[in-house]
Amino acid sequence: MTPPVTRNITTKLQITCRNCSLSDLCIPRGLSQKDVERIGNIVARRKILQRGDFLYRQGDRFRGILAIKAGTAKLVSLDMDGNEFITGYFLPGELLGFDGLADERHACSALALETLTYCEIPAEQIDTLCREVPNLLRELFRHVGRTLTAETDHFMLSQKGAEERVTGFLLDLSDRLSRRGFSSAEIKLTFSRHDIGKYLGLTLETVSRILKKLDAMGLVNVNARSIHIIDKDKLREMFATSSKET
Amino acid sequence: MTPPVTRNITTKLQITCRNCSLSDLCIPRGLSQKDVERIGNIVARRKILQRGDFLYRQGDRFRGILAIKAGTAKLVSLDMDGNEFITGYFLPGELLGFDGLADERHACSALALETLTYCEIPAEQIDTLCREVPNLLRELFRHVGRTLTAETDHFMLSQKGAEERVTGFLLDLSDRLSRRGFSSAEIKLTFSRHDIGKYLGLTLETVSRILKKLDAMGLVNVNARSIHIIDKDKLREMFATSSKET
DNA sequence: CGGAAACTTGAAACCTTTCAAGAGTCGTGG
Protein backbone atom coordinates (compact mmCIF):
# COMPACT_ATOMS: atom_id res chain seq x y z
CA MET A 1 0.00 0.00 0.00
CA THR A 2 1.46 3.31 1.03
CA PRO A 3 0.68 5.18 -2.14
CA PRO A 4 3.61 7.19 -3.42
CA VAL A 5 2.55 10.39 -1.83
CA THR A 6 4.15 13.43 -3.30
CA ARG A 7 6.14 14.10 -0.27
CA ASN A 8 7.18 17.60 0.35
CA ILE A 9 10.72 18.31 -0.56
CA THR A 10 11.10 20.56 2.39
CA THR A 11 12.53 23.67 0.95
CA LYS A 12 15.11 24.73 3.43
CA LEU A 13 14.34 28.33 2.75
CA GLN A 14 13.18 30.01 5.86
CA ILE A 15 9.76 31.44 5.23
CA THR A 16 8.48 33.62 8.01
CA CYS A 17 5.47 35.86 8.22
CA ARG A 18 7.68 38.71 7.21
CA ASN A 19 8.56 37.42 3.81
CA CYS A 20 5.41 35.39 3.29
CA SER A 21 3.69 36.21 0.05
CA LEU A 22 0.38 36.28 1.81
CA SER A 23 1.30 38.76 4.48
CA ASP A 24 -1.04 41.34 3.05
CA LEU A 25 -3.96 38.94 3.33
CA CYS A 26 -3.18 37.06 6.46
CA ILE A 27 -2.90 38.21 10.02
CA PRO A 28 0.13 40.48 9.57
CA ARG A 29 -1.92 42.80 7.43
CA GLY A 30 -2.72 45.21 10.20
CA LEU A 31 0.50 44.83 12.10
CA SER A 32 3.76 46.69 12.30
CA GLN A 33 6.99 45.24 11.03
CA LYS A 34 8.12 44.52 14.54
CA ASP A 35 4.90 42.85 15.55
CA VAL A 36 5.04 40.65 12.49
CA GLU A 37 8.53 39.60 13.46
CA ARG A 38 7.24 38.67 16.88
CA ILE A 39 4.43 36.42 15.74
CA GLY A 40 6.55 35.11 12.90
CA ASN A 41 8.71 33.42 15.47
CA ILE A 42 5.81 31.62 17.05
CA VAL A 43 3.74 30.59 14.09
CA ALA A 44 4.29 26.97 13.13
CA ARG A 45 4.96 27.01 9.45
CA ARG A 46 4.26 25.17 6.28
CA LYS A 47 2.49 22.00 7.16
CA ILE A 48 1.55 20.19 3.99
CA LEU A 49 -1.52 18.10 3.31
CA GLN A 50 -2.95 16.18 0.39
CA ARG A 51 -6.48 16.16 -0.99
CA GLY A 52 -8.83 14.58 1.50
CA ASP A 53 -6.52 15.05 4.47
CA PHE A 54 -7.98 16.65 7.53
CA LEU A 55 -6.72 19.92 8.92
CA TYR A 56 -8.71 18.93 11.96
CA ARG A 57 -11.68 16.77 12.77
CA GLN A 58 -14.95 17.46 14.48
CA GLY A 59 -14.33 16.74 18.15
CA ASP A 60 -10.59 17.30 17.94
CA ARG A 61 -9.02 19.38 20.60
CA PHE A 62 -8.55 22.97 19.47
CA ARG A 63 -4.88 23.33 18.62
CA GLY A 64 -4.83 26.81 17.19
CA ILE A 65 -5.82 29.15 14.41
CA LEU A 66 -4.74 28.08 10.96
CA ALA A 67 -3.86 30.23 7.99
CA ILE A 68 -3.91 28.69 4.54
CA LYS A 69 -0.82 29.41 2.51
CA ALA A 70 -1.75 27.47 -0.61
CA GLY A 71 -4.67 25.30 -1.63
CA THR A 72 -8.34 25.23 -0.66
CA ALA A 73 -10.26 23.59 2.14
CA LYS A 74 -13.86 22.90 3.07
CA LEU A 75 -15.54 22.96 6.45
CA VAL A 76 -17.76 19.97 7.03
CA SER A 77 -20.31 19.64 9.79
CA LEU A 78 -22.23 16.56 10.75
CA ASP A 79 -25.47 16.94 12.64
CA MET A 80 -26.59 14.43 15.25
CA ASP A 81 -28.08 12.21 12.59
CA GLY A 82 -24.91 12.02 10.60
CA ASN A 83 -26.10 14.23 7.80
CA GLU A 84 -23.27 16.13 6.22
CA PHE A 85 -23.27 19.84 5.52
CA ILE A 86 -20.58 22.05 4.16
CA THR A 87 -20.61 25.16 6.25
CA GLY A 88 -17.75 27.03 4.67
CA TYR A 89 -14.74 26.96 2.44
CA PHE A 90 -11.35 28.61 2.55
CA LEU A 91 -8.86 30.04 0.10
CA PRO A 92 -5.20 30.94 0.48
CA GLY A 93 -4.70 33.72 2.98
CA GLU A 94 -7.88 32.92 4.87
CA LEU A 95 -7.99 31.90 8.52
CA LEU A 96 -9.90 28.98 9.92
CA GLY A 97 -10.29 27.02 13.11
CA PHE A 98 -12.52 29.43 14.97
CA ASP A 99 -15.12 26.70 15.42
CA GLY A 100 -12.85 25.34 18.14
CA LEU A 101 -13.01 28.50 20.17
CA ALA A 102 -16.30 27.79 21.90
CA ASP A 103 -15.34 24.81 23.99
CA GLU A 104 -11.83 23.76 23.10
CA ARG A 105 -13.20 21.17 20.72
CA HIS A 106 -13.75 21.65 17.02
CA ALA A 107 -17.39 21.71 16.03
CA CYS A 108 -16.56 20.99 12.40
CA SER A 109 -14.03 19.10 10.35
CA ALA A 110 -11.79 20.92 7.94
CA LEU A 111 -10.29 19.07 5.03
CA ALA A 112 -8.09 19.82 2.10
CA LEU A 113 -9.67 19.90 -1.33
CA GLU A 114 -6.26 19.73 -2.98
CA THR A 115 -2.63 19.85 -1.95
CA LEU A 116 -2.54 22.42 0.78
CA THR A 117 -0.05 24.15 3.04
CA TYR A 118 -0.84 26.12 6.12
CA CYS A 119 0.57 27.90 9.14
CA GLU A 120 -0.64 27.71 12.69
CA ILE A 121 -0.81 29.98 15.71
CA PRO A 122 -0.80 27.54 18.60
CA ALA A 123 -3.73 27.91 20.95
CA GLU A 124 -1.58 28.24 24.04
CA GLN A 125 0.25 31.16 22.55
CA ILE A 126 -2.76 33.18 21.56
CA ASP A 127 -3.37 34.72 24.95
CA THR A 128 0.16 35.80 25.63
CA LEU A 129 0.72 36.85 22.05
CA CYS A 130 -2.35 39.04 22.14
CA ARG A 131 -1.09 40.70 25.25
CA GLU A 132 2.32 41.33 23.81
CA VAL A 133 1.11 42.42 20.39
CA PRO A 134 -1.85 44.71 21.00
CA ASN A 135 -2.90 44.94 17.41
CA LEU A 136 -3.00 41.20 17.02
CA LEU A 137 -6.01 41.04 19.29
CA ARG A 138 -7.91 43.45 17.15
CA GLU A 139 -6.78 41.67 14.02
CA LEU A 140 -7.98 38.33 15.34
CA PHE A 141 -11.32 39.81 16.32
CA ARG A 142 -11.60 41.21 12.85
CA HIS A 143 -11.09 37.75 11.43
CA VAL A 144 -13.64 35.99 13.64
CA GLY A 145 -16.01 38.80 12.90
CA ARG A 146 -15.51 38.23 9.22
CA THR A 147 -16.05 34.51 9.65
CA LEU A 148 -19.27 35.32 11.42
CA THR A 149 -20.64 37.62 8.76
CA ALA A 150 -19.56 35.14 6.12
CA GLU A 151 -21.75 32.57 7.82
CA THR A 152 -24.62 35.00 7.92
CA ASP A 153 -24.26 35.63 4.21
CA HIS A 154 -24.06 31.91 3.64
CA PHE A 155 -27.31 31.41 5.50
CA MET A 156 -29.06 34.11 3.52
CA LEU A 157 -27.76 32.68 0.29
CA SER A 158 -29.08 29.26 1.21
CA GLN A 159 -32.57 30.69 1.59
CA LYS A 160 -32.84 31.88 -1.98
CA GLY A 161 -33.89 30.17 -5.16
CA ALA A 162 -31.58 27.53 -6.58
CA GLU A 163 -30.45 29.71 -9.45
CA GLU A 164 -29.41 32.54 -7.17
CA ARG A 165 -27.64 30.17 -4.84
CA VAL A 166 -25.42 28.90 -7.59
CA THR A 167 -24.76 32.30 -9.12
CA GLY A 168 -24.18 33.69 -5.65
CA PHE A 169 -21.68 30.97 -4.97
CA LEU A 170 -19.83 31.65 -8.20
CA LEU A 171 -19.74 35.37 -7.52
CA ASP A 172 -18.50 34.90 -3.98
CA LEU A 173 -15.84 32.48 -5.09
CA SER A 174 -14.78 34.74 -7.92
CA ASP A 175 -14.56 37.79 -5.66
CA ARG A 176 -12.63 36.00 -3.01
CA LEU A 177 -10.24 34.57 -5.57
CA SER A 178 -9.55 37.92 -7.14
CA ARG A 179 -9.05 39.53 -3.76
CA ARG A 180 -6.31 36.97 -3.28
CA GLY A 181 -4.65 37.67 -6.56
CA PHE A 182 -6.12 34.88 -8.63
CA SER A 183 -8.03 35.27 -11.83
CA SER A 184 -11.61 36.13 -11.09
CA ALA A 185 -12.85 34.92 -14.45
CA GLU A 186 -11.07 31.61 -14.85
CA ILE A 187 -12.07 29.35 -12.02
CA LYS A 188 -10.75 25.89 -11.48
CA LEU A 189 -13.16 24.31 -9.06
CA THR A 190 -11.79 22.11 -6.35
CA PHE A 191 -15.35 21.35 -5.32
CA SER A 192 -17.40 18.51 -6.69
CA ARG A 193 -21.01 19.15 -7.66
CA HIS A 194 -21.92 17.26 -4.55
CA ASP A 195 -19.84 19.63 -2.42
CA ILE A 196 -21.39 22.67 -4.00
CA GLY A 197 -24.78 21.19 -3.34
CA LYS A 198 -23.99 20.48 0.29
CA TYR A 199 -22.74 24.01 0.64
CA LEU A 200 -25.83 25.55 -0.92
CA GLY A 201 -28.45 23.16 0.33
CA LEU A 202 -29.15 21.70 -3.09
CA THR A 203 -28.76 18.31 -4.67
CA LEU A 204 -25.89 17.75 -7.06
CA GLU A 205 -28.37 17.25 -9.87
CA THR A 206 -29.81 20.69 -9.36
CA VAL A 207 -26.35 22.22 -9.29
CA SER A 208 -25.51 20.46 -12.51
CA ARG A 209 -28.67 21.62 -14.20
CA ILE A 210 -28.22 25.23 -13.19
CA LEU A 211 -24.59 25.32 -14.20
CA LYS A 212 -25.69 24.06 -17.56
CA LYS A 213 -28.41 26.66 -17.78
CA LEU A 214 -25.98 29.47 -16.98
CA ASP A 215 -23.74 28.08 -19.66
CA ALA A 216 -26.60 27.96 -22.14
CA MET A 217 -27.43 31.57 -21.30
CA GLY A 218 -23.89 32.51 -22.18
CA LEU A 219 -23.07 33.87 -18.75
CA VAL A 220 -20.42 31.31 -17.99
CA ASN A 221 -18.55 28.58 -19.73
CA VAL A 222 -18.65 25.33 -17.85
CA ASN A 223 -16.26 22.54 -18.63
CA ALA A 224 -16.28 19.90 -15.97
CA ARG A 225 -14.53 21.59 -13.09
CA SER A 226 -13.28 24.62 -14.90
CA ILE A 227 -15.61 27.55 -15.08
CA HIS A 228 -15.07 30.64 -17.13
CA ILE A 229 -17.13 33.61 -16.09
CA ILE A 230 -18.05 35.45 -19.26
CA ASP A 231 -20.49 38.10 -18.14
CA LYS A 232 -20.13 38.87 -14.49
CA ASP A 233 -22.39 41.90 -14.63
CA LYS A 234 -25.25 39.90 -16.01
CA LEU A 235 -24.51 37.24 -13.45
CA ARG A 236 -24.77 39.82 -10.71
CA GLU A 237 -27.95 41.11 -12.21
CA MET A 238 -29.50 37.69 -12.31
CA PHE A 239 -28.40 37.16 -8.74
CA ALA A 240 -30.25 40.26 -7.62
CA THR A 241 -33.31 39.42 -9.67
CA SER A 242 -35.99 37.77 -7.61
CA SER A 243 -36.48 40.28 -4.85
CA LYS A 244 -40.07 41.01 -4.31
CA GLU A 245 -41.06 40.60 -0.74
CA THR A 246 -40.38 43.00 2.07
CA MET B 1 -33.95 30.27 46.55
CA THR B 2 -34.06 33.46 44.56
CA PRO B 3 -34.93 32.00 41.21
CA PRO B 4 -33.85 34.17 38.27
CA VAL B 5 -36.64 36.68 38.04
CA THR B 6 -38.23 37.27 34.69
CA ARG B 7 -38.69 40.97 35.11
CA ASN B 8 -36.98 43.73 36.89
CA ILE B 9 -38.91 46.54 38.43
CA THR B 10 -36.40 49.24 37.80
CA THR B 11 -34.74 49.03 41.13
CA LYS B 12 -32.58 52.00 41.78
CA LEU B 13 -30.13 49.70 43.43
CA GLN B 14 -26.67 49.82 42.05
CA ILE B 15 -26.27 46.68 40.04
CA THR B 16 -22.77 45.76 39.02
CA CYS B 17 -21.44 42.63 37.40
CA ARG B 18 -20.62 41.36 40.85
CA ASN B 19 -24.16 41.26 42.12
CA CYS B 20 -25.85 40.76 38.76
CA SER B 21 -28.18 37.81 38.76
CA LEU B 22 -26.82 36.76 35.40
CA SER B 23 -23.20 36.67 36.37
CA ASP B 24 -23.10 32.93 36.01
CA LEU B 25 -24.31 33.17 32.43
CA CYS B 26 -22.66 36.32 31.24
CA ILE B 27 -19.03 37.18 30.83
CA PRO B 28 -18.04 37.00 34.49
CA ARG B 29 -18.72 33.29 34.49
CA GLY B 30 -15.10 32.33 33.97
CA LEU B 31 -13.55 35.17 35.89
CA SER B 32 -12.24 35.71 39.35
CA GLN B 33 -13.94 37.97 41.85
CA LYS B 34 -11.33 40.63 41.33
CA ASP B 35 -11.54 40.49 37.56
CA VAL B 36 -15.28 40.83 37.73
CA GLU B 37 -14.89 43.90 39.88
CA ARG B 38 -12.60 45.34 37.27
CA ILE B 39 -14.88 44.94 34.32
CA GLY B 40 -17.88 45.80 36.45
CA ASN B 41 -16.54 49.31 36.67
CA ILE B 42 -16.31 49.69 32.96
CA VAL B 43 -19.45 48.04 31.75
CA ALA B 44 -22.18 50.51 30.95
CA ARG B 45 -25.24 49.27 32.71
CA ARG B 46 -28.93 48.84 32.40
CA LYS B 47 -29.98 50.54 29.24
CA ILE B 48 -33.65 49.95 28.71
CA LEU B 49 -35.52 49.49 25.45
CA GLN B 50 -39.07 48.81 24.37
CA ARG B 51 -40.40 46.31 21.86
CA GLY B 52 -39.30 47.26 18.39
CA ASP B 53 -36.43 49.45 19.54
CA PHE B 54 -33.05 48.84 18.01
CA LEU B 55 -30.06 47.77 20.04
CA TYR B 56 -28.14 48.74 16.94
CA ARG B 57 -28.78 49.02 13.25
CA GLN B 58 -27.12 47.48 10.25
CA GLY B 59 -24.40 49.93 9.25
CA ASP B 60 -24.10 51.48 12.69
CA ARG B 61 -20.65 52.00 14.04
CA PHE B 62 -19.63 49.18 16.36
CA ARG B 63 -19.98 50.54 19.88
CA GLY B 64 -19.30 47.44 21.91
CA ILE B 65 -20.40 44.03 23.00
CA LEU B 66 -23.83 43.87 24.57
CA ALA B 67 -25.12 41.53 27.23
CA ILE B 68 -28.84 41.11 27.65
CA LYS B 69 -30.02 41.41 31.21
CA ALA B 70 -33.73 40.93 30.62
CA GLY B 71 -35.89 40.46 27.55
CA THR B 72 -35.28 38.93 24.15
CA ALA B 73 -33.92 40.28 20.90
CA LYS B 74 -33.69 39.23 17.28
CA LEU B 75 -30.90 39.73 14.78
CA VAL B 76 -32.15 40.93 11.43
CA SER B 77 -30.13 40.98 8.24
CA LEU B 78 -31.09 42.58 4.97
CA ASP B 79 -29.47 41.38 1.80
CA MET B 80 -28.69 43.70 -1.09
CA ASP B 81 -32.20 43.33 -2.43
CA GLY B 82 -33.83 44.32 0.80
CA ASN B 83 -35.03 40.86 1.70
CA GLU B 84 -35.18 40.36 5.40
CA PHE B 85 -33.74 37.39 7.25
CA ILE B 86 -33.55 36.67 10.91
CA THR B 87 -30.12 35.32 11.56
CA GLY B 88 -30.30 34.83 15.27
CA TYR B 89 -32.06 35.56 18.50
CA PHE B 90 -30.91 36.25 22.04
CA LEU B 91 -32.07 35.53 25.55
CA PRO B 92 -31.10 37.04 28.89
CA GLY B 93 -27.47 36.38 29.69
CA GLU B 94 -26.46 36.06 26.06
CA LEU B 95 -23.96 38.30 24.32
CA LEU B 96 -24.46 39.99 20.99
CA GLY B 97 -22.86 42.56 18.76
CA PHE B 98 -20.10 40.41 17.32
CA ASP B 99 -21.31 41.15 13.82
CA GLY B 100 -19.67 44.55 14.23
CA LEU B 101 -16.26 43.08 14.81
CA ALA B 102 -15.36 42.56 11.17
CA ASP B 103 -15.18 46.13 9.99
CA GLU B 104 -16.33 48.42 12.77
CA ARG B 105 -19.80 48.49 11.27
CA HIS B 106 -22.66 46.24 12.23
CA ALA B 107 -23.63 43.79 9.55
CA CYS B 108 -27.03 43.17 11.11
CA SER B 109 -29.64 45.01 13.08
CA ALA B 110 -30.57 43.88 16.55
CA LEU B 111 -33.93 44.75 17.95
CA ALA B 112 -35.89 44.14 21.08
CA LEU B 113 -38.80 41.73 20.93
CA GLU B 114 -40.11 43.00 24.25
CA THR B 115 -39.03 45.35 26.99
CA LEU B 116 -35.33 44.73 27.31
CA THR B 117 -32.39 45.83 29.40
CA TYR B 118 -28.78 45.30 28.58
CA CYS B 119 -25.21 46.10 29.54
CA GLU B 120 -22.39 47.11 27.28
CA ILE B 121 -18.64 46.71 27.14
CA PRO B 122 -17.53 49.72 25.14
CA ALA B 123 -15.50 48.86 22.07
CA GLU B 124 -12.62 51.13 23.00
CA GLN B 125 -12.19 49.39 26.31
CA ILE B 126 -12.08 45.87 24.99
CA ASP B 127 -8.43 45.90 24.05
CA THR B 128 -7.11 47.33 27.25
CA LEU B 129 -9.51 45.34 29.34
CA CYS B 130 -8.38 42.13 27.71
CA ARG B 131 -4.81 42.97 28.47
CA GLU B 132 -5.54 43.74 32.09
CA VAL B 133 -7.86 40.82 32.64
CA PRO B 134 -6.24 37.83 30.98
CA ASN B 135 -9.19 35.53 31.36
CA LEU B 136 -11.55 37.99 29.77
CA LEU B 137 -9.87 37.45 26.43
CA ARG B 138 -10.46 33.77 26.61
CA GLU B 139 -14.00 34.31 27.78
CA LEU B 140 -14.75 36.63 24.90
CA PHE B 141 -13.29 34.18 22.42
CA ARG B 142 -15.46 31.52 23.92
CA HIS B 143 -18.50 33.67 23.32
CA VAL B 144 -17.73 34.50 19.69
CA GLY B 145 -16.93 30.87 19.16
CA ARG B 146 -20.30 29.97 20.54
CA THR B 147 -21.98 32.53 18.33
CA LEU B 148 -20.21 30.98 15.41
CA THR B 149 -21.25 27.42 16.12
CA ALA B 150 -24.77 28.64 16.82
CA GLU B 151 -24.84 30.05 13.31
CA THR B 152 -23.57 26.77 11.92
CA ASP B 153 -26.33 24.92 13.71
CA HIS B 154 -28.81 27.46 12.45
CA PHE B 155 -27.67 26.86 8.91
CA MET B 156 -27.96 23.11 9.26
CA LEU B 157 -31.38 23.44 10.79
CA SER B 158 -32.51 25.58 7.91
CA GLN B 159 -31.61 22.80 5.47
CA LYS B 160 -33.97 20.26 6.93
CA GLY B 161 -37.62 19.55 6.36
CA ALA B 162 -40.11 22.09 7.61
CA GLU B 163 -41.29 19.89 10.44
CA GLU B 164 -37.80 19.42 11.80
CA ARG B 165 -37.05 23.08 11.48
CA VAL B 166 -39.93 24.03 13.71
CA THR B 167 -39.34 21.26 16.24
CA GLY B 168 -35.65 22.09 16.20
CA PHE B 169 -36.43 25.70 16.87
CA LEU B 170 -38.69 24.82 19.79
CA LEU B 171 -36.10 22.49 21.26
CA ASP B 172 -33.32 25.03 20.92
CA LEU B 173 -35.43 27.74 22.46
CA SER B 174 -36.54 25.47 25.28
CA ASP B 175 -32.99 24.37 26.05
CA ARG B 176 -31.64 27.85 26.03
CA LEU B 177 -34.45 29.08 28.23
CA SER B 178 -33.93 26.36 30.79
CA ARG B 179 -30.20 26.94 30.79
CA ARG B 180 -31.05 30.48 31.82
CA GLY B 181 -33.35 29.47 34.61
CA PHE B 182 -36.66 29.79 32.83
CA SER B 183 -39.22 27.08 32.46
CA SER B 184 -38.30 24.84 29.57
CA ALA B 185 -41.83 23.58 29.11
CA GLU B 186 -43.87 26.74 29.31
CA ILE B 187 -42.77 29.04 26.54
CA LYS B 188 -44.15 32.46 25.97
CA LEU B 189 -43.07 33.33 22.46
CA THR B 190 -41.91 36.83 21.76
CA PHE B 191 -41.63 35.89 18.10
CA SER B 192 -44.42 36.22 15.61
CA ARG B 193 -45.05 33.38 13.17
CA HIS B 194 -43.52 35.60 10.57
CA ASP B 195 -40.35 35.95 12.64
CA ILE B 196 -40.10 32.23 13.19
CA GLY B 197 -40.51 31.76 9.48
CA LYS B 198 -37.81 34.25 8.65
CA TYR B 199 -35.55 32.56 11.11
CA LEU B 200 -36.16 29.09 9.71
CA GLY B 201 -36.54 29.91 6.05
CA LEU B 202 -40.23 29.11 5.96
CA THR B 203 -43.38 31.08 5.33
CA LEU B 204 -45.55 32.01 8.25
CA GLU B 205 -48.29 29.80 6.89
CA THR B 206 -46.06 26.76 7.03
CA VAL B 207 -45.01 27.58 10.57
CA SER B 208 -48.64 27.90 11.57
CA ARG B 209 -49.57 24.61 9.97
CA ILE B 210 -46.75 22.70 11.61
CA LEU B 211 -47.38 24.18 15.01
CA LYS B 212 -50.94 23.04 14.65
CA LYS B 213 -49.83 19.60 13.58
CA LEU B 214 -47.53 19.24 16.57
CA ASP B 215 -50.42 20.30 18.74
CA ALA B 216 -52.71 17.76 17.10
CA MET B 217 -50.09 15.08 17.70
CA GLY B 218 -50.14 15.97 21.35
CA LEU B 219 -46.49 16.90 21.53
CA VAL B 220 -47.11 20.52 22.38
CA ASN B 221 -49.96 22.73 23.32
CA VAL B 222 -50.15 25.82 21.19
CA ASN B 223 -52.21 28.78 22.24
CA ALA B 224 -51.42 31.82 20.20
CA ARG B 225 -47.99 32.81 21.47
CA SER B 226 -47.81 30.53 24.43
CA ILE B 227 -46.48 27.08 23.81
CA HIS B 228 -46.50 24.28 26.28
CA ILE B 229 -44.13 21.46 25.52
CA ILE B 230 -45.82 18.29 26.58
CA ASP B 231 -43.57 15.54 25.34
CA LYS B 232 -40.07 16.76 24.77
CA ASP B 233 -38.66 13.29 24.24
CA LYS B 234 -41.05 12.57 21.43
CA LEU B 235 -40.30 16.00 20.05
CA ARG B 236 -36.60 15.18 20.05
CA GLU B 237 -37.30 11.88 18.45
CA MET B 238 -39.31 13.46 15.69
CA PHE B 239 -36.55 15.98 15.21
CA ALA B 240 -34.03 13.22 14.65
CA THR B 241 -36.34 11.28 12.39
CA SER B 242 -35.61 11.87 8.76
CA SER B 243 -31.97 10.97 8.57
CA LYS B 244 -31.28 8.69 5.71
CA GLU B 245 -28.44 9.89 3.61
CA THR B 246 -24.78 9.76 4.47
C1' DC C 1 -65.97 48.73 20.39
C1' DG C 2 -63.65 48.96 16.14
C1' DG C 3 -59.87 48.41 13.25
C1' DA C 4 -55.40 46.74 12.31
C1' DA C 5 -52.33 43.16 12.76
C1' DA C 6 -51.48 38.39 13.52
C1' DC C 7 -52.84 33.94 12.71
C1' DT C 8 -55.37 29.97 10.52
C1' DT C 9 -56.95 27.24 6.79
C1' DG C 10 -57.59 25.40 2.10
C1' DA C 11 -56.49 24.57 -2.82
C1' DA C 12 -53.56 25.21 -6.65
C1' DA C 13 -49.01 26.37 -8.46
C1' DC C 14 -44.21 25.85 -8.44
C1' DC C 15 -39.69 24.46 -7.56
C1' DT C 16 -36.57 21.09 -6.10
C1' DT C 17 -35.86 16.45 -5.10
C1' DT C 18 -35.96 11.71 -6.12
C1' DC C 19 -35.26 7.97 -8.96
C1' DA C 20 -33.16 6.02 -12.85
C1' DA C 21 -30.11 5.48 -16.49
C1' DG C 22 -26.54 6.99 -19.46
C1' DA C 23 -22.15 9.61 -20.53
C1' DG C 24 -17.83 11.40 -19.39
C1' DT C 25 -13.37 11.36 -16.73
C1' DC C 26 -9.43 9.52 -14.45
C1' DG C 27 -6.13 6.32 -12.84
C1' DT C 28 -4.45 1.59 -13.02
C1' DG C 29 -2.99 -2.36 -15.15
C1' DG C 30 -2.97 -5.59 -18.88
Place this chain on the structure above:
DNA sequence: CCACGACTCTTGAAAGGTTTCAAGTTTCCG
Protein backbone atom coordinates in the same frame (compact mmCIF):
# COMPACT_ATOMS: atom_id res chain seq x y z
C1' DC D 1 -2.14 2.30 -25.76
C1' DC D 2 -6.46 0.69 -24.77
C1' DA D 3 -9.57 -1.42 -21.48
C1' DC D 4 -11.69 -1.67 -17.11
C1' DG D 5 -13.78 -0.02 -13.04
C1' DA D 6 -14.89 3.58 -10.03
C1' DC D 7 -16.35 7.96 -9.72
C1' DT D 8 -18.42 12.11 -11.11
C1' DC D 9 -21.47 14.41 -13.82
C1' DT D 10 -25.53 14.90 -16.95
C1' DT D 11 -30.22 14.36 -18.24
C1' DG D 12 -35.16 13.17 -18.06
C1' DA D 13 -39.64 12.29 -15.91
C1' DA D 14 -42.38 11.77 -11.93
C1' DA D 15 -43.13 12.70 -7.04
C1' DG D 16 -43.28 15.62 -3.15
C1' DG D 17 -43.02 19.43 -0.11
C1' DT D 18 -43.49 24.48 0.44
C1' DT D 19 -45.07 28.47 -1.24
C1' DT D 20 -48.53 31.34 -3.09
C1' DC D 21 -52.90 33.12 -3.22
C1' DA D 22 -57.14 33.95 -1.09
C1' DA D 23 -60.41 34.12 2.42
C1' DG D 24 -61.66 33.80 7.10
C1' DT D 25 -60.89 34.15 12.17
C1' DT D 26 -58.78 35.65 16.25
C1' DT D 27 -56.12 38.71 18.98
C1' DC D 28 -54.47 42.90 20.44
C1' DC D 29 -54.74 47.74 21.58
C1' DG D 30 -56.28 52.46 21.38
